[in-house]
Amino acid sequence: MTAQFVSTRLAEDHDLSTFDSGQATLDDWLRSMAQRACVSGTARVYVWTPEGEQKVVAYFALTPTLVNRDEDGVPSGAAGGVSRIPGYLIRRLALDRSFQGQGFGAELLYDAVSKAVAAAEVGGGRLIVVDAIDDAAAQFYRKYAFTPVRNTPRRLVMKIATARNALGIG
Secondary structure, eight states: OOTTEEEEEOOTTSBOTTOOOSOHHHHHHHHHTHHHHHHHTSOEEEEEEETTOOBOOEEEEEEEEEEEHHHHTOOHHHHTTOSEEEEEEEEEEEEOGGGTTTTHHHHHHHHHHHHHHHHHHHHOOSEEEEEOSSHHHHHHHHHTTOEEOSSOTTEEEEEHHHHHHHHTOO
């Protein structure tokens, strides 16, 4: 991650008021549901803030998930011979408009994937899963080795082993 930003778990004193990713559903979730998800334990939300500030410029949410191989149409190589595949869902991933188009999206995804791999080291898991909000987001994830599943075109997966190798910790 760039030294320009600090990646940390969402806290009550983070300033979410000016965050604008260009996707109202992502912005609204951050303001209205992210803190609740953290408190209830349904997700861990990580935010990026400029060094020494509390203003959020990016975020992602990570949660454990279970993927049904047949229902989702997960390729057999990704399934590892099991029908219900444990993994981690990057539930939300968004970058403020003022930082889009500068390579920070890839760094944010790297941060999210790194945390998913670290979680898998502790708790197991075979896949990292994303549900792209639109076709442009799906294309973004495909660029970074996520592959779509057969039955849900905007659901994409990456094996934890692939992520480990990409991160150089294989």
